[in-house]
Amino acid sequence: MTHAASATATRWRSPARLGAVAALLAAGWLMPAQAALFEDDEARRAILDLRQRVDLANEQSRTRDAELAGQLKTQRTELMEQITQLRRTLLDLNNELELLRGENARLRGQSEQLGRDIAELQRAQKDIRQGIDERIRQFEPQKVTVDGVEFTVDPDEKRLYEASMAQIRAGDFNAAAQSLAQFQQRYPASGYNESVLYWLGNAQYARRDCKAALGSFRSLVTAAPNHLRAPEAMLSIANCQSEQKDPKAAKKTLEDLVKTYPKTEAATAARERLAAMK
Known part of the structure; x- marks a missing residue:
């Protein structure tokens, strides 16, 4: 049922x-x-x-x-x-993100290149500034100290003097005598003048030109009797006089040296020579 x-x-x-x-x-x-x-x-x-x-x-x-x-x-x-729609939106967002990444990479590359350009420009500016400063220094007066005396010289004046001293140190006395004589003519009132006279006399003496050497040493002693090199110049005068077979004049120069500069090394050497003459 x-x-x-x-x-x-x-x-x-x-x-x-x-x-x-x-x-x-x-x-x-x-x-x-x-x-x-x-x-x-x-x-x-x-x-x-x-x-x-x-x-x-x-x-x-x-x-x-x-x-x-x-x-x-x-x-x-x-x-x-x-x-x-969500997938499409995500795809669009992903495309935009890739575009932004590419743009960011491009901007980063430009920034790095700009940084390199700026650094290169700064280096170039530094080099230019250094070059300008160097050129300015070539014309600016400079302070120097020679033989205990400080004075101001022109850059060319300094270069010529230092070149002459290099010739002295190298033993090239002919070239040194010539360049120092040129220096005197070009810079007659230079602060180097006393030192130039001293080294010019030494170069002339080394060349066996005692007459010229006597003139240079005497000019130094007369112009700057208190100069550091004056006692040595007087000793060199006595040497030249001895070379010229004038012992009397040499003895007189040595006595004046001992009397004028008694505490110098040159005076000590003069005393020893005077003792040897007796």
Whole structure:
């Protein structure tokens, strides 16, 4: 028996319906065969009614399922569209990021190149400034100290004097005598003058030109008797006089040296020579 038939049978077995059927049977209105037929019709109607309800419920369920499926499809479509749009947005952002990275790399390269250009420009400016300073120094007076005397000289004046001294140190007395004589002519009032006279006399003496050497040494002693080289110049004068076979003059020069510069090394050497002359 189906569930509907069972339900129908249950309804017919309810006390109210059973009581009604029993009353009809008792009154002679309902015959047994008729009662069975009545029960079958009612059961059929109940089954049909139940089927209709089930069909209606199934139809409603299918309708709801279709609606839900439609909503789910719509939602899925919208979600896919959102995902697609998000992917497109991410792709655009990634492209923009790559462009920004490329631009940043380009700007960084320009910045590095600019830094190198600036450094090169600074080095060039420094070199130019140093060159200008060097050129200016070539024309600016400079302070020098020679034989304990400080004075100011021109750069060319200093270079010529130092070149002459280099010739003296190298033993090239001919060239030294010539350059020192040129120095005197070019810079007659130079602060180097006394030193030039002293070394010129030495160069001339080394060349065996005692006459010229005497003139240079005497000029030094006469012009600057208090100069550091004056005692040595007097000793050199005595040497020249000895070379010229004038011992009397040499002795007189040595005595004047001891008298004028008694505490100098030149005076000590003069005393020793004077003792040797006795």
